[in-house]
Amino acid sequence: MKAAVYYQNGGPEVLKYEDVPDPECHPKGVVIRVEAVSIEGGDTLNRWHGALANKPHVVGYQAGGEIVQVGSEVTDLKVGQKVTTVFGAGSHAALRAVPARNAWPVPKGFNIKLAAAIPVPFGTADDCLFEFGHLKSGETVLVQAGASGVGVAAIQLAKRAGATVLATASSNERLERLKPLGLDHGINYKTDDVAKSVMKLTHNRGVDLVVDPVGGATLQGSLLSLAYRGRVSMVGAAGREAMTIDVSSLMAGNRSLTGVFLGAEIGTDRAHNMIQRLIDEAARGELKVVIDRTFPLSEAAAAHAYIESRQAVGRVLLIP
The missing domain is CATH 3.40.50.720 (NAD(P)-binding Rossmann-like Domain)
Incomplete structure (x- = not known):
């Protein structure tokens, strides 16, 4: 799959667009085909000075898309379902694997680009x-x-x-x-x-x-x-x-x-249910998700630089 990766910490220029192995699906997890990456403030901080779990490292907390694979122990999610996800890394890619607990169903008809920018x-x-x-x-x-x-x-x-x-x-x-x-x-x-x-x-x-x-x-x-x-x-x-x-x-x-x-409580029932409520409220039009700009995933470096210029209002997305 294609991903925005880096081999060392630094400014936006360390991001490169490369082929990396597809993620594996954990028995208690899902794999999604990413349709929108919401770049979080923590993503730019991690790129700047965070630990690299692997080299090359795929940064990123939050992304939404369609489930393409479901783990053998997962019963409440299914292939073809739209979800928005949060995990410690891996959002800046065409595919990402997350624990099923870290995926929230997106109501039918709700724009996945908007849903992708809600949880964090x-x-x-x-x-x-x-x-x-x-x-x-x-x-x-x-x-x-x-x-x-x-x-x-x-x-x-x-x-x-x-x-x-x-x-x-x-x-x-x-x-x-x-x-x-x-x-x-x-x-x-x-x-x-x-x-x-x-x-x-x-x-x-x-x-x-x-x-x-x-x-x-x-x-x-x-x-x-x-x-x-x-x-x-x-x-x-x-x-x-x-x-x-x-x-x-x-x-x-x-x-x-x-x-x-x-992140300290995102796995609790309280936080999980709170995030689902916010997604459902946005889907009903009760909350507005503001998307400032979108960039192709291949231009992740430019997107990070734009965020750090402090021009944006709301979220900046990457589209694989």
């Missing part, structure tokens, strides 16, 4: 807001990196839950594109101090919850944006900066900082 960003956003963020109706939320996959999902989910939604992005144009999703107030972090802007918008109260997929220096701004008893759900290191922060403001205001990693 929407599941992560849901956990940041509700499971760990304890969001309640009437509260105010700040979504850092609002134009990211997690950001786009968090804005919608928070607004639907009755929150006032603030978000940051790198340009006014990107912020404008977020308004139809439920954004109430946008902050251009290139031109404005985020914490000061938050305090101005909230009449010096601060926000009840921050969803922060960036980390680094951005995380400090998240902490300084909190109201009394405010919470931060920290979910990533997209900024690729050291996590050197002053947490003294937490104690003074009875505030909290929680790390969130969907």
Whole structure:
């Protein structure tokens, strides 16, 4: 099969388009013919400095497609069924093998390209807001990196839950594109101090919850944006900066900082059912999956470079 692979960590240029052996089907797994790869933030981080399980290494968490092979012990999935999948690696390929537990059925008629972009960003956003963020109706939320996959999902989910939604992005144009999703107030972090802007918008109260997929220096701004008893759900290191922060403001205001990693619980019934619910809601038109651009799988390097240019709003897909 064809795949986007690399032999060493580095920038997008390390990705090459090559032939690699087809994956084998585990008795408790399935093999899908990939129709759409949703490039996740973790994919670019793994390419940059993650471990290489094999050489050549096929990176990638998330992809959707059609089941072409089912393991002997799998009873709830069948050949020909459309699913979206999540696994530690292997999405950037024409075929991928995953445990059956890591495949979610896609409702008939729902675009597989949209379904492919749901589990990780929407599941992560849901956990940041509700499971760990304890969001309640009437509260105010700040979504850092609002134009990211997690950001786009968090804005919608928070607004639907009755929150006032603030978000940051790198340009006014990107912020404008977020308004139809439920954004109430946008902050251009290139031109404005985020914490000061938050305090101005909230009449010096601060926000009840921050969803922060960036980390680094951005995380400090998240902490300084909190109201009394405010919470931060920290979910990533997209900024690729050291996590050197002053947490003294937490104690003074009875505030909290929680790390969130969907992968730690993705195999639980709770997380599995939550992701299926989000897929079904998107299929009914209750949530919007935003696809910024698509690239051929053969142009994976260009797709990764585009993501790292911070121009995208929503997800970037690879099509085998």
